[in-house]
Amino acid sequence: MVTPTAAFPEFNPAVPAAQGSQGSSAVRSIQGEQADRAGVVRPRASDDDVDAYVDGVSDEVLACRERGRHLFPTIRQAGIHFTGVDETGLLLRRLRCGCCRLAVKVEKWEGAQVGGRTRFRRVASNLEYRVGVDGEQYLAPAGSGFMTPRQVGDSVASKALSGSTLAAVQRAAAEAAVSEAAVSDEQ
Numbered sequence: 001m002v003t004p005t006a007a008f009p010e011f012n013p014a015v016p017a018a019q020g021s022q023g024s025s026a027v028r029s030i031q032g033e034q035a036d037r038a039g040v041v042r043p044r045a046s047d048d049d050v051d052a053y054v055d056g057v058s059d060e061v062l063a064c065r066e067r068g069r070h071l072f073p074t075i076r077q078a079g080i081h082f083t084g085v086d087e088t089g090l091l092l093r094r095l096r097c098g099c100c101r102l103a104v105k106v107e108k109w110e111g112a113q114v115g116g117r118t119r120f121r122r123v124a125s126n127l128e129y130r131v132g133v134d135g136e137q138y139l140a141p142a143g144s145g146f147m148t149p150r151q152v153g154d155s156v157a158s159k160a161l162s163g164s165t166l167a168a169v170q171r172a173a174a175e176a177a178v179s180e181a182a183v184s185d186e187q
């Protein structure tokens with residue numbers, strides 16, 4: 001049985017698209033998802049947990065985390081191929097994220113005779129996560145709360161800037177503003 005994930009509400013009609021300030025862009029770890037029930041405050045991952053996660057995953061996984069969504073091929077790109085039938089007769093279709101390669105969208109489709117022809121429609125969609133060849137995991141380890149794309153971006157940025165003092169970063173930003181103004185004056 002596939003556990004419906006709330007990480008991508010657009011694939012899970014049971015979850016309202018807008019939930020608090022997170023909206024539909026929130027990516028949650030499975031721990032957060034399991035705690036995701038009406039009226040329950042979902043635990044947010046700490047900065048330390050996010051930093052540790054960011055250190056342990058590939059750039060491709062970070063890209064999906066920072067983007068807040070996976071890059072699944074379109075039907076035209078992937079074609080429409082079914083690779084199983086569930087216990088209720090629905091057709092199963094699986095799509096792997098072309099970026100992180102760890103997320104697999106499992107769709108259920110039904111076909112119905114309408115008039116003289118068969119009409120197909122997607123009736124359900126869930127995400128599954130594979131473990132990478134080197135043991136890489138998309139979801140944060142148990143005990144972490146869910147991570148938002150913003151938290152992941154903040155962590156990546158902080159690591160990239162970790163060799164500089166705040167004063168140096170501010171100075172460089174001010175200098176960049178001056179040179180940008182000079183460039184636009186020339187145009």
Ligand SMILES: [Zn+2]
Binds near residue numbers: 064101103
């Ligand atoms: Zn992905």
